[in-house]
Amino acid sequence: MEANANSLPLPDVMKAPIRPDILQDVHRDISKNSRQPYAVSRSVSHQTSAESWGTGRVVSRISCVLGGDTHRAGQGAYGNMCSGGRIASLVMACCHRIESVLQIPCVISDSAEAIEKTSNAISLLKKIGAYPDAEKAKDS
Structure with a gap:
């Protein structure tokens, strides 16, 4: 096939047969990008x-x-x-180390999401008393 000023030769990849299984996988994966993100429901334990x-x-x-x-x-x-x-003795019975946490559930402000360094996150966990539980999770 000769190329002139208005046309180019068709690449060999365009001559390959279409595989429906790959097309389906790509379409499914691309459609996943448009899903709406969602957070954990506040009423998750009340869905009975x-x-x-x-x-x-x-x-x-x-x-x-x-x-x-x-x-x-x-x-x-x-x-x-x-x-x-949601009672502290039950949380402790599940082997969580929350002896120094002041209140269960432990709620912190949204500004904690701005923490980017691990050392800053560790210092926050130590301030609220939840670091022993993080250590337990790391060791498990």
């Missing part, structure tokens, strides 16, 4: 069908998950003493 039976049934008033034939059915929910409750 738990309801309290109220009083008068000689059972606990803690909300219990509805349903049957599953391990989760009938378990307590939403209470501090239930599985997934």
Whole structure:
């Protein structure tokens, strides 16, 4: 094929047959770039069908998950003493080292996201008392 002023020879790669499997993979991967990012839901532990039976049934008033034939059915929910409750003794029972943390849950300001150096992040963790737990995670 001769090239003139208005045309160029077609590269050999353009003469190769189209592979549908590669085309599908590329299309799927490109479409992933347009997904909307999302954060962790604040109500993540409340996504159950738990309801309290109220009083008068000689059972606990803690909300219990509805349903049957599953391990989760009938378990307590939403209470501090239930599985997934937000109470410090349960967090410590899960082998977290939070003895020096002042309050559970430990909430810090959004300015912590601006920390770029590891040494600054370590000093922040030491100030709030969460560094022993980070050391435990590093050693595991």
